[in-house]
Amino acid sequence: MNFRRGIARDEPEINLIPMIDVLLVILIFLMITTTYSKFSGLEINLPTADAQAQKEQPNEINVAVTAGGDVLVNKLPVAGHDVEAIAQALKHAGGEAKDPVIIINADAKATHQSVIDVMQASQQSGYVHISFATQQPQH
Numbered sequence: 001m002n003f004r005r006g007i008a009r010d011e012p013e014i015n016l017i018p019m020i021d022v023l024l025v026i027l028i029f030l031m032i033t034t035t036y037s038k039f040s041g042l043e044i045n046l047p048t049a050d051a052q053a054q055k056e057q058p059n060e061i062n063v064a065v066t067a068g069g070d071v072l073v074n075k076l077p078v079a080g081h082d083v084e085a086i087a088q089a090l091k092h093a094g095g096e097a098k099d100p101v102i103i104i105n106a107d108a109k110a111t112h113q114s115v116i117d118v119m120q121a122s123q124q125s126g127y128v129h130i131s132f133a134t135q136q137p138q139h
Helices: 017-033 083-094 112-124
Strands: 060-065 071-073 101-106 129-132
Touching: 060 083, 060 112, 071 083, 071 112, 083 112, 101 112
Parallel strands: 060 101, 101 129
Antiparallel strands: 060 071
């Protein structure tokens, strides 16, 4: 027996408004707590040298700078670390050679200041041709 003959049955439905409210609150929370950090950096790609080694010329002066900051001119240690002592060693090593080439072999962990001191010393000595020795890349 159906006593509710005239009453229509209500269809069950899902109320979406509270779910949308919850999702908007979560979205706002994520937007506020997320940090947008802009990474500012300098990207440097260091060069490699694939050129063939040249024959040693008689008017070359080899200057080695060690990781500790010691300077060796033609495999002879320089007494001081200052620019004047390096310049005197370069003049002595250059002797009577006309316009020698200064080849700087700096250790990878040598300070930048040590290399700059060698460059200043070669300028004070009147030597304008400076070259840097590189290492062949490992394949």
